[in-house]
Amino acid sequence: MKLPPLKIKDLEIQLPIIQGGMGAGVSGYCLAGTVSKEGGLGVISSVALDKIIFLRKNQKLSAREATAVEVQDAKELSQGKPVGINIMVALQSQYEDAVLGALDGGVDVIISGAGLPLRLPEIVDSHPNKDKVKLIPIVSSARVFDLICKRWKRTNRLPDAVVVEGPLAGGHIAWRTIEEAELPSNSLENLVKEVLETAKIYNIPVIAAGGIFTHEDIVKYMEMGCAGVQIGTRFLTTYESGASEEFKQAVINCKKEDVILADKPGSPCGLLFRVIKNCPFYEEALANARPIKCDRGYLLINGKCLAKENSEEAFCICNGLLSAINANDNPNEKGLYSVGSNAYRIDKISSVAEIMKELSGE
Numbered sequence: 534m535k536l537p538p539l540k541i542k543d544l545e546i547q548l549p550i551i552q553g554g555m556g557a558g559v560s561g562y563c564l565a566g567t568v569s570k571e572g573g574l575g576v577i578s579s580v581a582l583d584k585i586i587f588l589r590k591n592q593k594l595s596a597r598e599a600t601a602v603e604v605q606d607a608k609e610l611s612q613g614k615p616v617g618i619n620i621m622v623a624l625q626s627q628y629e630d631a632v633l634g635a636l637d638g639g640v641d642v643i644i645s646g647a648g649l650p651l652r653l654p655e656i657v658d659s660h661p662n663k664d665k666v667k668l669i670p671i672v673s674s675a676r677v678f679d680l681i682c683k684r685w686k687r688t689n690r691l692p693d694a695v696v697v698e699g700p701l702a703g704g705h706i707a708w709r710t711i712e713e714a715e716l717p718s719n720s721l722e723n724l725v726k727e728v729l730e731t732a733k734i735y736n737i738p739v740i741a742a743g744g745i746f747t748h749e750d751i752v753k754y755m756e757m758g759c760a761g762v763q764i765g766t767r768f769l770t771t772y773e774s775g776a777s778e779e780f781k782q783a784v785i786n787c788k789k790e791d792v793i794l795a796d797k798p799g800s801p802c803g804l805l806f807r808v809i810k811n812c813p814f815y816e817e818a819l820a821n822a823r824p825i826k827c828d829r830g831y832l833l834i835n836g837k838c839l840a841k842e843n844s845e846e847a848f849c850i851c852n853g854l855l856s857a858i859n860a861n862d863n864p865n866e867k868g869l870y871s872v873g874s875n876a877y878r879i880d881k882i883s884s885v886a887e888i889m890k891e892l893s894g895e
């Protein structure tokens with residue numbers, strides 16, 4: 534099937550494929566800029582950009598300045614085609630700076646989840662680029678989507694589209710227990726159906742995410758009524774991704790049973806987090822051998838990090854993720870590898886152009 538473009542108000546993306554934001558530093562300017570150049574919507578991750586820009590350019594910038602630079606570099610690579618940014622609500626200390634920096638850099642789309650992005654339109658409203666940017670929340674239920682619509686209406690704004698992310702996705706997923714995540718009622722197909730119903734009321738395009746791997750998967754969700762899909766894991770092992778060589782090889786080598794939802798110890802966010810279980814960082818965390826340390830502080834919830842309070846409940850995700858990418862300033866630290874549930878189906882490193890061609894079905 535020839536895939537139609539993704540239309541988000543006046544913004545038109547040649548292919549209905551959004552590359553999901555992957556923090557920290559996996560979806561940097563290089564991956565996002567190339568995906569956009571190849572006709573999809575490339576999405577950078579806002580996580581730790583101050584640190585990443587320092588390592589990449591030797592420039593000491595604030596979080597806001599660094600975010601603007603990363604967006605501008607992605608846009609240069611995309612040859613002016615639209616570029617998005619993913620900003621996690623859970624990154625409370627840098628949330629506002631990341632939103633404003635992305636707008637300073639001229640970002641076209643802000644995608645925000647891992648918490649409720651209730652304040653996003655208020656923050657955007659103060660910026661001169663407020664009318665140019667498209668705002669897309671990530672939700673995992675129609676109830677939360679409806680709540681966000683009602684709250685955003687107070688600022689005279691509705692989501693320009695919505696990503697509905699199911700339990701097979703990489704990174705954090707919306708459920709707190711494995712039993713809940715595995716309930717048939719929480720399958721992506723069911724979540725998409727309920728969110729489509731609510732989206733009809735507000736006339737908002739729906740984008741499906743989590744476990745989408747092939748052209749046929751994309752067609753399936755388009756036929757259900759989605760305007761597009763968001764895909765993460767397939768782009769993880771591209772030449773253009775910021776994942777370290779060890780991370781990419783671990784994805785290529787992993788088997789189905791190696792991909793698990795980490796829980797106790799899990800992510801200090803309090804949400805389930807999908808990892809390759811035999812990655813060096815997670816093995817160490819399981820053995821409870823990690824000293825309690827929090828020297829990065831990106832993921833403080835109300836000023837606190839659960840990993841610092843109780844290492845049996847949670848591991849220090851900031852250090853693990855920053856050691857799983859090329860821009861690594863601490864070679865002594867072990868890498869934490871997050872992937873989607875279909876990671877075991879990947880058997881080689883590819884270029885973004887190859888992946889986009891395969892997904893487009895041409």
Ligand SMILES: Cc1cc2nc3c(=O)[nH]c(=O)nc-3n(C[C@H](O)[C@H](O)[C@H](O)COP(=O)(O)O)c2cc1C
Nearest residue numbers: 553554555556702703704743744764765766872873
């Ligand atoms: C390594 C990795 C890091 C991720 N980081 C983020 C993130 O920072 N913020 C976010 O909203 N989603 C994140 N995700 C989720 C992706 O954006 C995407 O929605 C999801 O992986 C889709 O499922 P798939 O990997 O099966 O295609 C991450 C996924 C992976 C694999």
